[in-house]
Amino acid sequence: MAYQPESIEKKWQNYWAKNAVYKTGTDPKKPKYYVLDMFPYPSGAGLHVGHPLGYIASDIICRFRRAQGFNVLHPMGWDAFGLPAEQYAIQTGQHPATTTKKNIATYREQLDKIGLSFDWSREVSTCDPEYYKWTQWAFAQMFDHYYDVKLDKAMPISHLEKQHPEWTKLSPAAREAELQNHRIAYLADLPVNWCAALGTVLANDEVKDGLSVRGGHPVEQRIMKQWSLRISPYAERLLQGLEKLEWSEAVKEMQRNWIGKSVGGEVDFAIQNSTDSLRIFTTRPDTIFGVSFMVLAPESDWSLKLASSAQRPAVDAYLEECKKRTERDRLADVKRVSGVFTGSYAIHPFTKKPIPIWIGDYVLGGYGTGAIMAVPAHDSRDYAFAKHFSLPILPVVEGGNIEKEAFEATDGKMINSDFMNGLQASSAITRAIQELEKLGVGTRKVNYRLRDAIFSRQRYWGEPFPVYYKDGLPKVLPTEELPVALPEVDKYLPTETGEPPLGRAKNWQTKDGYPLELSTMPGFAGSSAYYFRYMDPKNSKELASKESLNYWQNVDLYIGGAEHATGHLIYSRFWCKFLFDIGFAPVEEPFKKLVNQGLIQGRSSYVYRLKSDVNTFVSYGLRDKYDTQALHVDVSFVENDFLNLEAFRNWRPEYKNAKFILEDDRYRCGSAAEKMSKSFYNVINPDQVVARYGADTLRLFEMFLGPLEQFKPWNMSGIEGVYRFLQKAWRWTHGNDESETLSLSTTPVSEEAMRVLHQTIDKVTKDIQNLSFNTAVSQFMICVNELSGKAQTKEVFETFAVLLAPFAPHFAEELWAKLGHTTSVTLAPWPAANPQFLVANAMKIVVQVNGKLRDQFEAPVGSSEAEVFAIAMAREAVQAQLAGKTIRKQIYVNGKLVNFVV
């Protein structure tokens, strides 16, 4: 029987399922290893070949670690709440739960075909009330905690109340208002990103360039009452925590930017003819003598307060104009300078000179204090503003070309700066703050860009809040009364009065009749602690038991896309730190090592149609000789870039009589790497590939495609290579294509063959550890090429089966069973390479003189360095052609430099 993946793969998948081979429990005798894939959102389109890339990689690691004696946790589940299901529900009336369930079934079926070693007994789904009960629990905990700045951790609200006995005298509403300023989950009027088309608010990471990431709808700023998570006090811990993580520098850097720490000072500028003072934040207090004007954000409270009566009409007009400009317009013309003078002046803290106060939309209300001191000589934005309005530009740091542009460096000497003259700008920063502190008008200050996370969504398909309102004040439900299950509604749209869809639910209230919160949680809620739930997924008392938490700790290896860098990955870290603070989580960081698999792009194919004759298509190589238009063609009609003419003619009626201008009697298509999309006709499903080549070939091929973290186009032309490899391996082990049994021999294995086998053990082991799966696959190919037709002993086949199992588990399992084993190859221990076979029996000695090859020869293994030299010198003497020259001689043993003499 030839290698027939379809028969063996189904068999072993059933075997694994029936015998629960991959079921994991806590086992104190073994070291633990937790490998997690980012769980997918089950969309209606199903999986394409890009999805399994990360899953296959993590599966290889899992199988490898198991063989090394680790107790491996490798679960999978579903990020099941989400916008697409809701929008589909709005269009069709079908309940999102129904669609989601169907999609999950499809995903599950597709994943099962790939032979992944998930422990499905731990499957979770974020839309399951038994799951989101614990999301609600965590939220309730956040409501009941505040961030204690002194202790630098979250503490119970009761602890805060003890420090404020005066609050007990307040009315319930006033007291709650105080508490809302501290609760980690709090309700506040906030400027939010409102998306009218989606009917909901969005988090900052869900908005890009003023458009929603999902759907690309315009987003505007609005003030709304929203639930938020106070993530900003965690900024410093989130930043510091990055240092210890084994994450790519790229993702760490993205998080650093997102947190946006900047160190500087806050300075109070007195306002002329007023007792008020204007507080600004600056990172360059050293340039304070270069201040020539101040700028307020248009949305700042000061803007109207400081408008003089003479300037009032101009200020009003400008503020009106700013309001009209949406976020998008503002981003669209960054270069445009606009602003207006308020008519008021501030007083310089050192020179006591008056400084005009302006309003400008390049200053943001939401950052710092919403006001700046402008130093045009040393800030490019202030420079542009000053040039536009002809304001003075006063250089205080030596260097640059102030006539042309702002000089922003801090490596110059201070000038025109009184007590700071002559200092380096970088050291003047500290000096300036000291002086300001003496005057009592300034202090050192650290600012973060990280904003609190807005946590309300005006949607149906999400976790309901565990919140009700008593006398108009928010309360959270106790854990015993959770979950608050998502109610049924007649339509998935906002109500006529503009309330979220939950406003349509009947009896949406607590058992005591208090109304429940109408908004739902955002997408990241369910994914922020799912890694803990997998540890103990059936627990109805807790998110996870102490015992399981202490055993599994956190995720050792997390694999998923880099697109979650500033969303899920930062929220999860925050969530975990909070759970750590309240004594639930055993560790502060959820994911020790993170690997971002590269996107697999689709490979689109094109045909070239004559503009003059829409029925004629020109082959790729000849297209320049004609005037043509490129059209996408379904990639299923194309093999190795050659078009199947028959299939193309049958594709659409208008191509029935298509004519072709061929090259070498064939039609060659053009190609390009693009996102996999239905509209480009380039989507490849893993099912198609499995049906034709089998799961093991798909697995090997996805790994062979290139480095895991690299973006790469899907290109089927190479798949034959790995398929041939498995066929060769089959023939090697079975003797020929027809044999049903193994072709075993007792002939001792040659030393050379042992060398190949042990090099394979060595290389594959190292490659898996380095996540260098593509070179591991190459090593397997070398191994089979070398050993094919020889080395057919039981021991060799056994070693090969164990090595191959992580990559091609079905093939390995079949081979293992035929070797007489009755248990899964998964349970076999990982082989160790014998160092004896890793060195060559004859050392290859290469002698170079002045970098040029002069001599090469072999010496017996074990020769000492001195012997090698002696042989080399003797041979050189015979050659006798080096006399009279200064030489540098290098001697290589097996390609390695051992020494050199001059």
Next chain:
RNA sequence: GCUGGGAUGGUGGAAUUGGUAGACACACAGGACUUAAAAUCCUGCGGACCUUAAUCGGUCCGUGCGAGUUCGAUUCUCGCUCUCAGCACCA
């Protein structure tokens, strides 16, 4: 503009701390087997050149561009070009 990656044959990609560049695979070409095709197996495959009847053998150039360090650079340093990704009025 800022930050972080990347650039190696026709193609995807290999190359421990600097040490014989191009492993492995695809594509292509030639050959064997076959009535034929498929499959399989074998050979060649960066460029220029020398040598030869042809092999064998040998030389020079070659890892985006230009310098530098070094006996020796795909690898390290500096300066560019192009490209991918992220951030972007964050004071």
